Amino acid sequence: MRSGRLFRYGEMGADQNDVAVLEQEFAALVARRYCVAVNSGGAALCLALKVLDVQPGDPVLVNGFTLAPVPGAILHAGARPVLVEIGADYVIDCDDLRRRARASGARILLLSHMRGHIADMDAVMGTCDELGLVLVEDCAHALCAKWGGRAIGTFGEAAAFSAQTYKHLNAGEGGFLALDNADRAARAILHSGSYMLHGQHLSAPGPDVIAGWEERTPNFSMRMTALAAALLRPQLRDLPRRVARWNAIHDRIASAIARSQHVRLPPRSPRQRYSATSVQFSLLGFTDGEIAAMLDRCAARGLPIKWFGAGRQRGFTSAPRHWRYAGDQGAMQQTHAILAGLCDIRTPLSLTDEDCDLVAEILREAIETIVSTRAEAGETGRARTG
Numbered sequence: 456m457r458s459g460r461l462f463r464y465g466e467m468g469a470d471q472n473d474v475a476v477l478e479q480e481f482a483a484l485v486a487r488r489y490c491v492a493v494n495s496g497g498a499a500l501c502l503a504l505k506v507l508d509v510q511p512g513d514p515v516l517v518n519g520f521t522l523a524p525v526p527g528a529i530l531h532a533g534a535r536p537v538l539v540e541i542g543a544d545y546v547i548d549c550d551d552l553r554r555r556a557r558a559s560g561a562r563i564l565l566l567s568h569m570r571g572h573i574a575d576m577d578a579v580m581g582t583c584d585e586l587g588l589v590l591v592e593d594c595a596h597a598l599c600a601k602w603g604g605r606a607i608g609t610f611g612e613a614a615a616f617s618a619q620t621y622k623h624l625n626a627g628e629g630g631f632l633a634l635d636n637a638d639r640a641a642r643a644i645l646h647s648g649s650y651m652l653h654g655q656h657l658s659a660p661g662p663d664v665i666a667g668w669e670e671r672t673p674n675f676s677m678r679m680t681a682l683a684a685a686l687l688r689p690q691l692r693d694l695p696r697r698v699a700r701w702n703a704i705h706d707r708i709a710s711a712i713a714r715s716q717h718v719r720l721p722p723r724s725p726r727q728r729y730s731a732t733s734v735q736f737s738l739l740g741f742t743d744g745e746i747a748a749m750l751d752r753c754a755a756r757g758l759p760i761k762w763f764g765a766g767r768q769r770g771f772t773s774a775p776r777h778w779r780y781a782g783d784q785g786a787m788q789q790t791h792a793i794l795a796g797l798c799d800i801r802t803p804l805s806l807t808d809e810d811c812d813l814v815a816e817i818l819r820e821a822i823e824t825i826v827s828t829r830a831e832a833g834e835t836g837r838a839r840t841g
């Protein structure tokens with residue numbers, strides 16, 4: 456702050472270049488050869504598609520349970536989202552993936568590990584091989600997650616991460632693209648806006664590789680600031696402790712609410728190791744009105760819960776039917792049926808064990824209240840007609 460060097464590149468050199476060091480540290484953390492730090496997770500996704508040569512109008516497959524910046528990144532790259540249904544475990548349905556890949560002729564799958572729910576990566580990779588699909592991973596909720604011992608973010612050709620406030624790392628804004636291919640890394644550096652100062656990168660291919668792309672690669676100005684990197688570097692070191700605590704918070708709340716017969720938690724394969732910063736659950740047999748009333752009761756007690764089945768998009772929460780800009784996707788019936796009962800509780804690290812128990816208690820009381828109101832109404836109804 457005192458030096459005023461908030462831009463990642465210095466005209467007089469790059470001493471104290473936190474962004475370059477952070478890129479090296481992040482690449483090591485996620486086990487990829489190169490990392491390019493950018494200004495958002497959405498920008499990292501867009502860059503991933505650009506360096507994979509996505510052309511205007513190209514179809515790009517993406518699972519329908521994701522956050523709006525994901526179809527947004529596909530459109531930003533000039534391509535066309537093709538949404539794929541999810542199953543009851545909230546992750547991509549590989550049968551529908553097969554259908555939509557064949558129908559669209561898509562070459563790329565952007566797999567969003569939404570809210571840290573990890574698909575069966577053996578099945579996904581098998582399907583990608585079968586169909587010749589190139590995989591890009593959206594790891595905005597999957598930093599430090601694993602499948603069968605292998606780090607999420609190392610399955611695809613490229614992986615995008617976010618450092619926006621509500622993710623595992625918080626710089627307010629920020630993102631990372633992680634990948635192994637030297638030419639694609641060179642192109643990502645140039646696209647991100649390196650002003651011919653790419654010699655100041657530490658996680659980068661050699662200057663000859665970059666030189667080959669210089670005049671063919673436009674500057675999109677998607678850089679990370681030095682200030683964001685300075686905020687992120689200490690958080691990176693603290694990440695293992697944070698992930699352990701986040702998972703403990705998740706497990707405590709999830710196991711308490713799973714005891715309700717009106718709630719279903721998605722099955723999780725023992726092969727996945729998640730790193731949860733939120734808890735998701737499905738309400739069983741509730742009408743939209745009942746869910747809205749139940750969430751109002753929780754909100755009145757200070758517990759905000761998001762609902763993917765809400766009629767209108769709100770805050771971070773939306774569903775395929777709200778993304779009219781993505782073009783006609785058909786009804787997406789299976790996904791919307793699952794999202795209709797899907798609720799979401801954000802779990803900040805500041806929650807104590809007592810807070811977790813209180814969260815579960817507020818939720819279970821609200822559910823019981825709605826269910827007993829329904830039972831009384833049913834009895835009154837029967838009494839009247841009887």
Ligand SMILES: *Cc1c(COP(=O)(O)O)cnc(C)c1O
Nearest residue numbers: 495496497522524569595617619
């Ligand atoms: C947050 C998020 C992104 C995008 O991150 P930004 O840094 O906000 O652009 C992408 N995918 C998912 C699933 C996210 O939650």
